[in-house]
Amino acid sequence: MAASSTVRSVPKHQVFLNFRGELRYQFISHLAKALTDKNIQIFIDEDAEKDQPLSNLFKEIEKSRIALAVFSKLYTESNWCLDELERIKERTKAGELKTIPIFYNVDPKTVRYQTGEFGDALRKNEKRGVTDDKMENWKEALAYVSNLLGFEFDGKRV
Numbered sequence: 001m002a003a004s005s006t007v008r009s010v011p012k013h014q015v016f017l018n019f020r021g022e023l024r025y026q027f028i029s030h031l032a033k034a035l036t037d038k039n040i041q042i043f044i045d046e047d048a049e050k051d052q053p054l055s056n057l058f059k060e061i062e063k064s065r066i067a068l069a070v071f072s073k074l075y076t077e078s079n080w081c082l083d084e085l086e087r088i089k090e091r092t093k094a095g096e097l098k099t100i101p102i103f104y105n106v107d108p109k110t111v112r113y114q115t116g117e118f119g120d121a122l123r124k125n126e127k128r129g130v131t132d133d134k135m136e137n138w139k140e141a142l143a144y145v146s147n148l149l150g151f152e153f154d155g156k157r158v
Helices: 021-037 054-063 079-093 108-113 116-127 132-146
Strands: 015-019 066-071 098-104 151-153
Touching: 015 021, 015 079, 021 066, 054 079, 066 079, 079 098, 079 132, 098 108, 098 132, 108 116, 108 132, 116 132
Parallel strands: 015 066, 066 098, 098 151
Antiparallel strands: none
């Protein structure tokens, strides 16, 4: 009887970048270039339309092996980022994705406990009618991912 072997296909995108738009032409552009210069495939939502279904980005998360969640002071202003983070957390907990948090000019404890301006921006969503369940899912995702081993970056060149 011939032995069967399982061939694991390599995802199209090895690294999914999750970040708030204000970093796109600062830190993220440098990070993306550094990764691609090392022949690391990335997914960055360069061409994502505001009205594009989030499910399209979820598919890209599912194709990825690694996610970099780049937290910044304005991160929680974006429901889109938070929804992506929720999916990233689910896949990470299931062992399907490795996630590395990067804290860009924000303290990990601020993300973990949603304090200061970071937390204030998140809580504004409650006033905009975001459901309690959705808020709880986002808070859990922020706490979970911010507890993973990651990096702090103060925006200064090293």
